């Protein structure tokens with residue numbers, strides 16, 4: 001075998017194994033860094049040797065494919081719903097119905113958890129993942145294969161003794177921790193948090209760019225196999241087999257012989273499910289024997305051989321003592337319910353989110369009300385309804401605040417937005433300190449020796465009013481402050497000094513422009529190279545950058561229209577903060593493609609889409625996501641969508657191949 005091919009195949013095998021250890025077994029055996037280096041090595045080899053392309057290579061998980069329209073696929077085996085039950089009695093009735101049909105035969109049950117996510121059907125042929133389809137209406141769903149492939153726990157290639165062809169069903173979920181992390185990042189970027197992990201998981205499956213899906217910490221738990229000539233006789237065996245082929249099948253499944261045992265399982269997990277890393281909303285009880293399942297068959301919408309037992313929503317009632325209003329660093333107002341402390345799902349709850357004025361009006365919540373509080377996937381619990389039977393007859397509807405609780409400025413609410421804002425950008429204390437706190441945070445300027453409380457203290461003492469002021473601080477000013485000593489003051493100054501090395505893309509994130517999170521900051525830094533170029537960009541220019549929408553574009557342009565901001569940016573630059581991408585990073589870059597805008601479409605032979613885009617940007621060109629009169633060239637690979645082609649032809653935009661493109665750059 002060709003030595004390069006051998007190297008590629010060895011790397012693939014090794015990475016696939018580590019991937020399995022990490023994501024399926026939750027038991028990594030090498031450090032992440034080492035994994036990343038090997039993956040990078042493989043990516044480079046594959047880019048140089050497209051002749052060894054393999055659809056199951058671990059590199060496909062990184063993404064780089066766009067799905068414009070998700071194709072509808074008819075399910076070979078229908079994806080049924082489940083009947084629900086809520087009590088032991090209902091379960092006993094179900095068992096009786098089954099026994100009536102099956103006669104004297106003894107019946108075993110498998111209890112599994114009901115994972116709360118988006119259902120998926122995966123089709124494998126000769127051990128390779130061929131297709132992933134959403135449930136849709138149960139008869140047909142959407143082909144989301146490109147997106148599913150990025151989920152690390154979905155095996156691209158199976159191990160062991162698997163059937164030649166089969167479908168396997170499971171649930172795509174977003175574990176609590178990953179969900180919370182995504183939301184923290186959104187909130188930091190000034191965006192509304194996602195409501196719950198289930199909707200976010202199913203929304204993720206329909207994203208067009210699968211490199212975005214790849215960034216989300218999705219997971220896939222499997223629970224049932226469908227196909228011809230499968231060589232197992234029970235559901236339980238099926239689960240074990242699937243596990244042995246490399247699928248992630250939770251081990252909590254239990255074989256039970258009576259409703260009593262089933263109820264033990266239910267009662268145990270009703271309490272302990274909060275310790276699981278993901279959300280569950282019940283237990284699914286299935287007749288174990290597949291011959292018996294076949295005998296029982298299906299109703300119009302669900303199998304007769306399975307039953308969901310729904311956990312009671314984790315709800316408690318408590319008194320709403322007061323409503324207070326928080327002001328974020330972007331000026332957004334969030335109403336918060338202060339509750340009489342109460343125990344819910346294992347933790348004491350004192351506060352709940354009320355989201356915005358509409359939510360308060362919709363629920364008609366008032367101070368002093370008794371309310372029901374529920375814990376879903378949200379970071380903090382939410383109020384779901386008021387117990388009107390216990391409302392004080394003298395209570396009056398909640399009047400939403402009209403002025404900022406911190407600075408007294410009249411609040412505004414933009415057309416189409418749910419949140420009220422305090423427009424006093426320069427005078428509202430939590431906005432001022434919030435921006436500085438964001439600036440110094442780990443993912444931004446990462447200033448060691450300076451914490452949120454110190455920022456508030458420095459502001460209160462009149463030593464700083466914006467983040468540029470940090471760079472003028474002197475040790476003598478800090479030492480006299482509360483809880484400060486010589487050493488800590490020195491550390492603080494040293495930390496500020498060191499932040500001057502932070503690269504431009506992070507400085508851009510640190511500026512705290514609304515809607516500019518880490519990823520967007522990176523994209524903008526790459527596209528514009530320097531703050532000078534960025535501040536000249538109009539919203540129309542900005543949207544031509546890949547993945548920059550009009551909301552972000554307008555926010556960026558607005559930021560740089562503001563004289564105050566411009567002055568602060570100039571000051572930062574004069575103190576030595578990086579305001580452009582460093583020359584080292586720019587190496588290998590040219591401006592050969594300056595002024596040209598490219599749209600990349602289809603699948604390529606030599607370069608991955610990401611590499612192609614990188615070449616465009618490294619040579620000064622811009623990548624746009626859709627064809628318009630501003631497009632200079634369309635780089636087309638295989639499978640370019642016909643509607644794109646038509647549009648390019650209509651507008652007279654040249655369509656070039658990747659070879660043509662490679663000719664254009666040095």
Ligand code: AMP
Nearest residue numbers: 080081082112113114115119171223284
């Ligand atoms: P429902 O959507 O309430 O009709 O419930 C049916 C759905 O439960 C199925 O479509 C699956 O997506 C989901 N589900 C979650 N966990 C399981 C499991 N262990 N076995 C079967 N279905 C499950």
Ligand code: ZN
Nearest residue numbers: 404407422428
């Ligand atoms: Zn204010």
